[in-house]
Structures are given as C-alpha cells and as structure tokens.
Amino acid sequence: MPNTKASFSAKDFGDDFLWGVAIAAAQNEGAHDTYGKGPSIWDVYSKKARKIKSGHTPYESCDFYHRYKNDLLLTKALGFSVFRFSISWPRILPDGVGRINKEGIHFYHRVIDECLKLGLVPFVTLYHWDLPAALEKEGGWSAHLMLKWFSRFVTICAEEFGHKVKNWIVLNEPFGFTSLGYMLGKHAPGKIGMRNFLPAIHHAALAQAEGGRILRKLVPQAYIGTTFSCSEVVPFSNNEEDIKAAQRVDILLNRLFIEPTLGYGYPRDDFKFLDKLEMYNKAWKHRERMRFDFDYIGVQNYFPIVVKHNPLIPVVMASDVKATKRNVPHTSMGWEINGDSFYRILKKFSAYRGVKEIIVTENGAAFKDQLVDGEVDDQKRIDYFHGYLAALLRAKNEGMNIKGYFAWTLTDNFEWAEGYHARFGLIHVDFKTQLRTIKNSGYWFRDLLTSR
C-alpha cells in the first residue's frame, strides 16, 4: 500500500472537475477476429512488419472485450468518475464501409450501459488509430475518400450511441498517427514519405472538423473535443540554428493541427515543409472546412523534448537530445519527467484564442514494474502523477480553464511498437493469465479520489 500522501486533495481541483481514466480499443479489447470484427491496420502490421518488439500483436491484449465489466468495476473502485474508451471502426464496419456488424454495435452498447449503471460518465473516442485494413488497401488516410468513409463511421456512432453518450473525442493525436504511420513507418500502416504524409495530414485535419460537425448535428447537447499530442520543445543551446530547429519542431509537434482547427489554417512560417503541405493539398481552399468550434481541446502531454540543429535529418533538420543522454529523470520509454514543462504546455494551449476549455485527455508513465508477492510498488509512477497533477493545479489556480484530467491508462495494455513491454497501467496485467493487480499508483489515485 502506498504511504505517500498527495500534497493536494481532489477537492482543490473543484467539485465539477472530471477525473477519468483512458483506454483504447486496439490497445485493450483483444478479440481481434471474433464477433464479426474485421482486421485493423494494427492486426495486419503486427503480423507482417516485424517492427513490434518481440513480435507482439494486439490480438488478445488485456481482453477488455470479455472483461469489461470487471475493468469498469475496478475503474469505479479506484475512484474515477469518467471512463474514456474508443470505438473500433473495424468492429462496427468490418470492411470499413458497407455492412454494419451488429455484434460490434451491441458490444459498445453493453460497455456504455455498464458505465451508466456504475455511475461512470462515458467519454468516447471515435478514432484511436485502428483503421480498418480494408480501407488501407485503398490508401487509408492518404486517400481523399477518407472523408467520406470517416463521415459514415461517425454518423453511425452518433446515431447509435448519441442518446446515451454526450462526451466525444473525434481524433486521437492526429500528428501521432500521421507522422508515425505515414512518414516514419514506425506505426501501422508502416508507410513512409511525403507523398503519403502530406495528404494524410490534410485528410486528418479535415476529418477532425467534419467529425465535429456531424456530432453537433446528430447528438443533442453533445460536448465535443478532439485531442492533440503536445510536447514543449526546448532548443539545446542559444545558438540561432538550434533555436530555429526548435521552432520547426514546435510547428510539427504542437501547432500543425490545432491552428487549422481554430480557423487560422496551417501555420505559415519560414519552413519549406509548410509550403509543400499547403501546395500539395491546395489547403487554402479548405480553410473554412478545417475549422470547427470545439467545446474543448484535449491536451495529451507526457514529456518535453530538447532539440538541436541537424542537417542530416530530412525535412525538419533537427534531432532530439535524448533524456537519457542529458541525465535528467526519465521513464522507461526514455521520456523526460518534468511537471513544470507540463504546466508550460497547458499555458501555451490555453493562450490560443478560440480554445474555450481544456481537458487533459491523457497523461501517464511507463516503468519497469515488478509484481512481487502480490504487490507492485511503483513509487516512481506515484511521483510522476504527483508532480504532473501539482502542475495542473497550479495552472488551474492561475485561471486556466482546465476541466478534467485522464490518467493513461487503466490496465497495462498493448503499447503500439513497444508491444507489451511498456507498462503504463494503474493496474498490472499478467498477460498469460489476465490476472489484474492494482499497483500502488492505483491505490494512490483511490486515496486521492475517494476523499472527495
């Protein structure tokens, strides 16, 4: 049991603050080819690309599909009042388009009903990276038809679940899935190059606004947001080249998607990549279509990065100086631990004109957890959450309009290219037996949240 008391209480965040925990379909559900589900790009990629550590696949994961009741009870027991999960597109539409899989629809009704029964508010993500493989064959996010495909999927979800679910997230980290999946080839579908990346960005920017519009039209009283991955970008030195490198990386990591959403179009700076993006997509024509008046913006922050000029790296001409080399505290992913930087990111995103409310839709840390005698003593994770939540409270007390916080994540799960090696959960999972063990960080949250 943890004995570290937080230096704040949940009450300090206000009575209406949303305390949630987040998961995602491809990372948690398992049941990848049963109950009518079609293959996702992650099912295909994990099998053929051998790019996932130890050849892991998301096929079984932590079996949320069969264990959702148990996992929702645990969510409740840890004191959370909001549950974020995503809807698997290939579970609803096995071929991406066309025939609807009724069993998939029933599954999400069961999950939502269970949440409501337990008094957990469901927060639904529409796209958390598991594109139907059938659509990737047609070009995936690089294809213009994506807008049509995605609109249909959103319409089905809004019509089916909109009377029960009011809280929506359109896309999860568009920069994450377009850059890793369509430029660097490190995530599914494993594509590389500008010819894939440039249109993928643009279709994601259009889809996030279009998804918002569909929800607004079909779901009465909907509370609609979308999420961005954000990282403070710090130049390695004061020399001009490093400062400029940091500006370029900042555009990509932090500004590329929020600015068109807010109606500013893509950032326009001295950075050739932006001209290419604009020209390739004739983006000036779609400025209005990329805009949507979101009720809140989902900020997802884990770490800051330090960058220096590096002419050998194409496009961005910058590389990051790893936390491990800089000798600063870091997680097992090698991500710097820095609550002050989280505070600055909240400040940066709050400062945008047009951002009405912010919800931290993800934050958390992976460590090399050990299950010893039925206990996972993850003090480092407790310290991480403590530092980041203290920073959030500071931001909130200074007047930033932050409405909620979601810990990533409930149970250890499939961490994309890291497979099952990176454990982010508040609950430990033995992937052989599916046994769940609440980590000390889980108890820490329970103590914090049940004292409300």
Ligand code: NOJ
């Ligand atoms: C962001 C992603 O949304 C989530 O899927 C992932 O597991 C976490 N970051 C941790 O890397």
